[in-house]
Amino acid sequence: MYSDDELRPVSALQHFMFCPRRAALIYLEGLWSENRFTAEGRLLHRRVHDARRGEKRPGVRVARGLEIRSYRHGLVGKADVVEFHSSSPGQSPQVTIVEYKRGRPKPALDEPFHVQLCAQALCLEEMLGRGVSDGAIFFGRANRRVEVPLDTALREKTLAAIAALHELIGAGRTPAARYQARCRRCSLLHLCLPKALRPRATAARYLALATQPPAPDDA
Template structure:
């Protein structure tokens, strides 16, 4: 069960956590803590490509095509979720008298098996709903390798997962604790692998637990 933290004080903007932390947390809670608690970062080829893609998108000027106005690098936040960040692009689609936001998040790779990207996008939608006071039913993920958009509907289930992730991230960051490592095949894709050393730390933890059991056994009952 996800541990939920209390919503931050609306007056305390400093309590808001980065939107990107949700994506980091769902990929790996330890990675999220290393980045956002311990302030550890290492860049590899994949993260460099992603950073350059975001910089190109965010630096673009607003434009209007076929009745759709696009704002790039928009600063957004939600006091209810306790998150803040920057949306790569927000398209405003005219629907009757309203202009409905449609967030578009850019990713360098391809669609993934986990839902971290969808949650990050949904969090942007919840920010936009709070800021503009209109429903944001859908958005899109653009993947650099496939050069295609993947439409995402912000279903009640995805919204719940997103809210739970935001609460879990805030609780973890407030605790200041970094979770213990657990090696999985996904670790090979992490730019922090050499700093996290999951296999080494996990093995050391197991050895320490074994030694503690041996000491307890040798001492026997008091």
């Protein structure tokens, strides 16, 4: 079991799955920079959490911005939406956890979202004392809800990611920079400087990149 001081944000898993160095820059070095995409995501989550709390639809009770934690897995955070679907009399309601994202579904790139969602389900299972088998991601730009089976394969991948995240933060060392195509989408690009910090990068190139203004999306 983890202590309160050892609990890590569930959202850190998404950053870690995207890039371990990004997670270290945020959670070890305290760096953050917002671009249009992160700002849109933050505003979407705020709208979801501030919507009618505890709303009810026929056969469904909806909890928004639900605080979750797991001492077994060392995680803490908020679930955007948790749906409690009525079942047969005398039986516990069926639980579905829903995460909101700003963009559109991209099957080849959505694995970090799935891991984050599954980690939220693990927290909820510990809190409720029962299994949660149904999850979904709502993509704001597409206005589309995509079901995500919380199956054994995803759970194993999520548990491995949780262990690796704890190891990264516990070690207290930021991984070396390595430029990849995905770096272009990262709001921390101008702080991470993956091209400048490659082994063969010169000091002059480092200084040039470090002093250039951020891209328009990062302003």
